[in-house]
Amino acid sequence: MALRDTPTLRILIDASPETEPLPDRYRTLTALLEQGHAVTLASGTQPVSPADTQPTLLLGLWKDTPEFENRPAHWTVQNIHGRSPAQIADLAESHRPAPRNPWKPWFPVIDYDRCTNCMQCLSFCLFGVYGVDGERRIQVQNQDNCKTNCPACSRVCPEAAIMFPKYKAGPINGDTVSAVDLQKEKMKVDISALLGGDVYDMLRLRSEKAKSRFSKERDADKALTERQKCLVKLAEAGDIPAEVLMSLPSPEEIARRAEEAAAKAKAALQPGV
Amino acid sequence: MNRHRILYCHCQYAQVVPPEVKAGVLQALCDSGASFDAVADLCELAARKDPSLARLSSGGCVKIAACYPRAVKGLFHQAGSDLSPDSTEILNMRTEPAGAVVDRLLAPDLQPNLP
Structure with a gap:
């Protein structure tokens, strides 16, 4: 909120x-x-x-x-x-009327001139930053949930419509979006394609593999290394701070939230429901 | 007498605007004797949905020294205080030198440039 x-x-x-x-x-x-x-x-x-x-x-x-x-x-x-x-x-x-609550100078700003209401950001964000208004239009609802320095949602936006004004580079910082940018964004964005599937599925899969290995080999270090490798790859692909990825919820929680977000996005896109 | 207002954003909470540009613009505004509004950080006001944004977006033509026009437009919109496309000129302190920003702020004409 x-x-x-x-x-x-x-x-x-x-x-x-x-x-x-x-x-x-x-x-x-x-x-x-x-x-x-x-x-x-x-x-x-x-x-x-x-x-x-x-x-x-x-x-x-x-x-x-x-x-x-x-x-x-x-x-x-x-x-x-x-x-x-x-x-x-x-x-x-x-004379300050009352102490002010602290705030985070990091939150997404939607460029509605570009946004097509595709709901990819809502489906992607695990932290519940996005929601829809009464007219089912995507909006930033819980900006305090946003993870500092993480521009992942703007990477997944196919129209480069999500800005972080304090970000270092364009077009995420609000600079004009060029055709080259769009192409570049598409290449960077498709983290899922880079990893051969949905990003959360990928994390889940890796985690399950690690768990299975752990159960077989009782090698916790190996499982952890595997997860870290996966996260590093993700971080490099999407310019996502490693600490954000490292603080992702458990695979079960990720699955639950991803389903919840997908359902919200689907409901918002269905006419007359 | 200029008919437009001037709004300066100090971008207090990040190092994205070169400090020498911010300082140069604020110093020149203070030296010019012009009337102007100044805020610590437009992003903070937008994050808080502060009523100041409604005040700052109303009241006719305005020139805003801040950052990218697309970002400034989005910040005001997200806070529910849209800027008027016909009467807003945004000067980008992230990309323009202080002198160029000040020249436009103090120029008598307004060149609307909201995307």
Whole structure:
């Protein structure tokens, strides 16, 4: 589920000609942004984003702190005379409505201009990141389940419609998708083809083989090596971090989840059901 | 007076935008005396479905200094706050030098480029 917690504190800096100039704008802005605040510097030269109902801290270097007759209840006014950028950042921090939940800067973003609603991502992702909306349109539903640095779902997308904006390279990072990219993606993607079958089946098969060997030979190390070999191959084929593959659930759980995802995808694709 | 708004994304939580480009753009905006909005990380706001995105996507023409236009469009869409294709210009700090980004941000005309 997407994080929905306390809204960002908006810091509105009055930089109009009626105020004294902020001595070190750049350092002040940087300090505030590094704390995660949204900042509006309003000098009156051009429009800024409109007022809303978010908690807002209005700062300025006024000779006398102005009285705002119709000041909204969610606004706080503070004169920042004599404060350094670090002190201004501390002041802003003290007005934060509540501590924010941590978030992961790694989650998929669907390019709906490219997405054909084929449900391959939903079928593929073992971690339940994807779901469908009321109109059976694929959507990112549980982005917190996404495994950091794992772009596997964008590899399986035949249309290169899944982006990870913090990814290092295009088109996964949102760069334009070229015909060459599509071809390349197809080659990389088809992890299943590279392994001669469905990726999860492959894992299951390997695991079963390893189990069988284990039962015959009582050689746990050999079984483990076999599984690791398989995972390394997968990692190389799909640019999937080894730790993601190593943390995959048990083969039984994989099978259960894969069936569940496939059923969800199938149901979403069936008209009128 | 420019009619468009300016939005700067600090891409706080990853090293994907060259730090010298971010610093150059923010410094130039501060020095220009222009009004602008700045956010720590558009990805974070989208992840949280933060109401700030609704505010930032409304209010007319906007130039956004962030990353790839396709990604920025997707982030706003995923958070339920679509950008207007006719009144949004996105400047890519991942690929453009700071000077080129600043020139476009401060130019009086708007060149919509949402994919």
